[in-house]
Amino acid sequence: MATKNFMFVNRKAPYGTVYALESLEVVLIGAAFEQDVSLAFVGDGVYQIAKGQSTDGIGMKNFSPTYKALGDYEVTKLYVEKESLEARGLTLDDLMDLTWEDEDDDYAEKPSIRLVSSAELAAVFDEQDVVLSF
Amino acid sequence: MSTLHTVNKSPFERDSLSSCIRLAAKGCAILLIEDGVFGAMSGTDHSDMVQGAMKDATVYVLGPDLAARGMSEDRVIDGIQVVDYSGFVDLTTKFDTCQSWL
Amino acid sequence: MKYSIMVNEGPYTHQASDTALHFCKAALDAGHEIFRVFFYHDGVNNGTRYTVPPQDDRNIQQEWSKLAKAHDIDLVICIAAAQRRGIMDADEAKRQGLDGDNIAPGFRISGLGQLIEGGIICDRQLVFGD
Numbered sequence: 001m002a003t004k005n006f007m008f009v010n011r012k013a014p015y016g017t018v019y020a021l022e023s024l025e026v027v028l029i030g031a032a033f034e035q036d037v038s039l040a041f042v043g044d045g046v047y048q049i050a051k052g053q054s055t056d057g058i059g060m061k062n063f064s065p066t067y068k069a070l071g072d073y074e075v076t077k078l079y080v081e082k083e084s085l086e087a088r089g090l091t092l093d094d095l096m097d098l099t100w101e102d103e104d105d106d107y108a109e110k111p112s113i114r115l116v117s118s119a120e121l122a123a124v125f126d127e128q129d130v131v132l133s134f
Numbered sequence: 135m136s137t138l139h140t141v142n143k144s145p146f147e148r149d150s151l152s153s154c155i156r157l158a159a160k161g162c163a164i165l166l167i168e169d170g171v172f173g174a175m176s177g178t179d180h181s182d183m184v185q186g187a188m189k190d191a192t193v194y195v196l197g198p199d200l201a202a203r204g205m206s207e208d209r210v211i212d213g214i215q216v217v218d219y220s221g222f223v224d225l226t227t228k229f230d231t232c233q234s235w236l
Numbered sequence: 237m238k239y240s241i242m243v244n245e246g247p248y249t250h251q252a253s254d255t256a257l258h259f260c261k262a263a264l265d266a267g268h269e270i271f272r273v274f275f276y277h278d279g280v281n282n283g284t285r286y287t288v289p290p291q292d293d294r295n296i297q298q299e300w301s302k303l304a305k306a307h308d309i310d311l312v313i314c315i316a317a318a319q320r321r322g323i324m325d326a327d328e329a330k331r332q333g334l335d336g337d338n339i340a341p342g343f344r345i346s347g348l349g350q351l352i353e354g355g356i357i358c359d360r361q362l363v364f365g366d
Contacts, residue, residue, distance in 0.1 A: 004355065009233070011150075011153065011235075022316075035352070123159060125137065126137055128231055131231060143366075220262045220266060223262045223266050226237070226360050231360075232362050232363075234363040236363075236366055
């Protein structure tokens with residue numbers, strides 16, 4: 001099978017709708033097909049990886065720990081748009097600490113989140129073969 | 135690589151169009167469909183934003199969705215091309231990738 | 237061109253399924269191939285045979301079933317999304333101990349791998365949603 005650049009675009013907050021959860025399920029499957037997988041968090045999508053989610057009060061499953069597993073599935077490129085964070089009064093510190101282990105660098109732990117400007121993210125989008133929006 | 139972006143929500147309802155414009159690379163195309171067609175209309179609070187986008191992107195609007203909503207093609211922003219579904223298909227063949235802004 | 241289509245919303249509530257149908261018809265008229273239509277999120281609701289829309293309105297499920305039959309299109313309903321929303325084929329219903337199934341003709345239930353595969357082997361991937 002060919003290798004394509006797959007981009008998963010997340011623009012919606014978690015829990016208010018199902019898209020965040022169900023899109024994550026697609027990402028995990030996509031990773032298993034050995035494609036070049038990236039995620040982008042834009043607009044309210046940045047809230048999907050906010051720290052400290054606690055869902056007992058709303059009776060829904062807290063699926064945020066699943067983002068931590070992405071590194072193990074070799075999904076190591078999580079683009080977060082700087083402008084989207086700033087508009088929401090958030091910084092990197094407000095986001096989960098998502099990492100991957102680089103086996104080519106003695107399994108050094110590296111951050112998966114790439115904070116990018118709109119212009120940088122536009123360039124990344126333009127390199128994609130398949131873009132899935134949820 | 136060049137991209138055909140589609141926007142299907144009204145700019146008055148959601149930030150889909152403004153996000154698309156902000157994140158679309160130069161030389162791409164933007165096609166407004168479904169409720170997104172309101173973004174093609176002149177004289178709205180969003181017309182300047184769309185006209186600004188037209189410096190770097192070619193903007194199209196889906197005619198059947200305009201007509202359905204009673205929006206006259208006469209009042210579409212100058213320079214936005216009206217296409218039908220076969221035009222939509224055509225655009226997907228001319229651009230390498232399709233990206234939907236929902 | 238070979239197209240892979242994703243439909244993220246159910247019939248009637250959102251225009252997504254209608255737009256996808258019109259796109260597919262136009263693509264087929266132009267001589268292109270629609271390889272697969274993958275229904276995800278509420279899109280799985282396009283695949284129940286129990287919808288009874290008003291007589292003077294379009295029947296979205298039947299439009300998909302007819303199009304698929306005429307042009308050999310693979311209509312796939314995501315199993316995980318289907319289970320959440322109660323779209324069942326006979327096998328799945330039996331497996332789950334349910335007293336009936338509701339899948340529409342021409343649709344089949346399968347995994348998310350079908351969506352990824354479509355994206356890999358087709359020339360273009362389109363997403364219709366909300």
